[in-house]
Amino acid sequence: MFQGKILVQGVNRAEKEPLNLFDPKSVQIQWEVNQTWSLQLTAYNDGSLAYQMLESEASIFLDNQEYIIKQVANDSSSGLDSIQVTATHVYFEVQKIRKYKEYVDPTDKDKQADVKALKDNTDSSKSDDSDNAKTNTSEKTEGNTTTKVTTKTTDETQQDNQNQVTYSIQDVLDHWLKDNKLGFAYEVIGSFEKKELEELQDGTGADMLSKISDTWDNAIIYPDNRKIRVYSTDEFNLNRGNRIDYLNNASEIKFSIDSTSLTNMVYCIGGKYSVETTTETTTTTTTTTTSGGWGWPFPSVGEGNFMQAQRFGNDGGYRQNGFHDGLDFGSVDHPGREVHAIHGGKVTIKSYMGGLGNYVVISGGGYNVVYQEAFSSASNIIVNVGDTVKVGDVIGYRDTSHLHVGVTKADFNVAVGKSFTNDGTWLDPLELIKNGPSDTDTETSSETNSNSNTQEYYYFAPFMYRDEESIKKYGEHPAEPIEDDRFKDKNAMIEYVKTKLQPNPSLSIDVTTTTGVRPIAGDVMHVMVKSQNISTDFTLTGFTWYPYSYPVDNQTSITLNSNVQNILDYQNSKQRQVNKAISELKSSTNEVINNANSNKFSEFGGNQQLKTWLNDFVGG
Numbered sequence: 001m002f003q004g005k006i007l008v009q010g011v012n013r014a015e016k017e018p019l020n021l022f023d024p025k026s027v028q029i030q031w032e033v034n035q036t037w038s039l040q041l042t043a044y045n046d047g048s049l050a051y052q053m054l055e056s057e058a059s060i061f062l063d064n065q066e067y068i069i070k071q072v073a074n075d076s077s078s079g080l081d082s083i084q085v086t087a088t089h090v091y092f093e094v095q096k097i098r099k100y101k102e103y104v105d106p107t108d109k110d111k112q113a114d115v116k117a118l119k120d121n122t123d124s125s126k127s128d129d130s131d132n133a134k135t136n137t138s139e140k141t142e143g144n145t146t147t148k149v150t151t152k153t154t155d156e157t158q159q160d161n162q163n164q165v166t167y168s169i170q171d172v173l174d175h176w177l178k179d180n181k182l183g184f185a186y187e188v189i190g191s192f193e194k195k196e197l198e199e200l201q202d203g204t205g206a207d208m209l210s211k212i213s214d215t216w217d218n219a220i221i222y223p224d225n226r227k228i229r230v231y232s233t234d235e236f237n238l239n240r241g242n243r244i245d246y247l248n249n250a251s252e253i254k255f256s257i258d259s260t261s262l263t264n265m266v267y268c269i270g271g272k273y274s275v276e277t278t279t280e281t282t283t284t285t286t287t288t289t290t291s292g293g294w295g296w297p298f299p300s301v302g303e304g305n306f307m308q309a310q311r312f313g314n315d316g317g318y319r320q321n322g323f324h325d326g327l328d329f330g331s332v333d334h335p336g337r338e339v340h341a342i343h344g345g346k347v348t349i350k351s352y353m354g355g356l357g358n359y360v361v362i363s364g365g366g367y368n369v370v371y372q373e374a375f376s377s378a379s380n381i382i383v384n385v386g387d388t389v390k391v392g393d394v395i396g397y398r399d400t401s402h403l404h405v406g407v408t409k410a411d412f413n414v415a416v417g418k419s420f421t422n423d424g425t426w427l428d429p430l431e432l433i434k435n436g437p438s439d440t441d442t443e444t445s446s447e448t449n450s451n452s453n454t455q456e457y458y459y460f461a462p463f464m465y466r467d468e469e470s471i472k473k474y475g476e477h478p479a480e481p482i483e484d485d486r487f488k489d490k491n492a493m494i495e496y497v498k499t500k501l502q503p504n505p506s507l508s509i510d511v512t513t514t515t516g517v518r519p520i521a522g523d524v525m526h527v528m529v530k531s532q533n534i535s536t537d538f539t540l541t542g543f544t545w546y547p548y549s550y551p552v553d554n555q556t557s558i559t560l561n562s563n564v565q566n567i568l569d570y571q572n573s574k575q576r577q578v579n580k581a582i583s584e585l586k587s588s589t590n591e592v593i594n595n596a597n598s599n600k601f602s603e604f605g606g607n608q609q610l611k612t613w614l615n616d617f618v619g620g
Helices: 090-096 169-177 205-215 412-418 429-435 468-474 490-498 564-594 608-618
Strands: 007-009 028-032 036-044 059-062 065-077 080-089 133-142 145-155 164-167 185-189 195-198 219-221 227-232 238-245 250-258 265-269 272-290 327-330 338-340 345-353 357-364 367-375 394-397 402-408 440-458 463-466 506-513 523-529 534-545 557-560
Touching: 036 059, 065 090, 080 090, 090 205, 164 169, 169 185, 169 205, 169 227, 195 205, 205 219, 238 250, 265 490, 345 367, 345 412, 357 394, 367 394, 367 412, 402 412, 402 429, 463 490
Parallel strands: 185 227, 238 523
Antiparallel strands: 007 059, 028 036, 028 534, 036 080, 059 065, 065 080, 133 145, 145 272, 164 195, 219 227, 250 506, 265 463, 272 440, 327 402, 338 394, 345 357, 357 367, 367 402, 506 557, 523 534, 534 557
């Protein structure tokens, strides 16, 4: 029988005191792989310090392991005061460790107000998909129409997993436990593949344990007090030569077969990529317009007569530098009130300037023509900026002594600064009116129509995976479809879905021991049930141990695992029993047939038809 002592350590106390008065039958330790590890007991009030320290969050030490009291029930009955406690293994205290995600931009970490929020990069809809997209462009021109086709292919398996990071178990433990203040250490024993997980951020130590056990199906978490140890199954499950023999050291061995969760076929849908096709059709149209050339501002007079001072160029010393930058049409030598455009174009300036008075500039065919000194009021100019003017159109009404017309190809605001400089900036209006070419204006316009279409494609066609061996034995048991965007390769997905099916019924084995069996977590035990022809190895995955009750009537119970080989061994043993029963039945039938002519056969209601049926049954 177990001889270890129970020690109690109070909250915020250093001493550990032995607990002497307790019910031996009440002391039980429950353990289940990756799930439960707890201690229950009932103690009686003997006035000891140990009894007084049994309170919530106090520690109990048993079999070199620490447990933290979580539930306390005080009871007074039959003149006795007692306490019933339930405590969990100290490693569950890891849930007190909490990681918080970052909310503040590092540049503002020391500020208390107006703190810059950390940019959230987890929204895949805002992320740059340039790394998982390929773009191809082709262009074709026929006549005046150009068609541009842009094809963008996006790998959606990458897009859907942009927040996935590859981690080892060591990385996960480091994230939560490195430099923790609760005294937890950790160790990884065995080999594990790295896995893709959503980026680790916030959560508790309990989330850490769940993430490890859920992600790595061959991981077993079995701590030693505050040292978290993660074993691979091949390192944890060890054969120590222990045996369970029905009617020798076990009073009951129960094999439970459950086909409720049997699944042997599943529809599989893998990853996709999308192709976005954008078609741009551009049609270009060129319009050529020929203007009416040049004309006279006062058509009824035509060229008329000009004095030297009115002409362009050398004015005989009348002006600065003896240079005249335009042509003057006097009201005497060129009578008329209506001022007609000498060249077509658009009105670009309508304004007032000292020396020019109210003036208007019409631009067309590369020429800027200014009409000035003829309008005492802006209202006498009847065209406005933006208007289109043809040769001969009336643009205003002269009410002064003369009209000055100037022509330049330079920007008007630049040219006006060279009004008295004969450097080619200003051109001779008379020469242009008489001999200037007709203007050809070419206007090019284009119209673009765009059409976009996006089509998704699967990397491989969705398919039905079937475990034919299981289907042959149990019939079809479909599972829920598995849709996983990570997979581009069909064979890789097949290997994955195999791990998600349960092609055989589950087999659970519960054992009730009759001797002082001390259960060892992960112990590979040989189980024998001679009456059922069962002799195979199972792994201990759970137990309820009563360390002080033997030979009292609280018997230790253990739970053994089932794997494919265990199930096959069990099924083979059952098949052997069926075969044996059939063999015995055939033997009895042969005996009946051999006595067919005897009186004994008549006891079975013997007749020829029955004899024929019995012969068929035994293969005779």
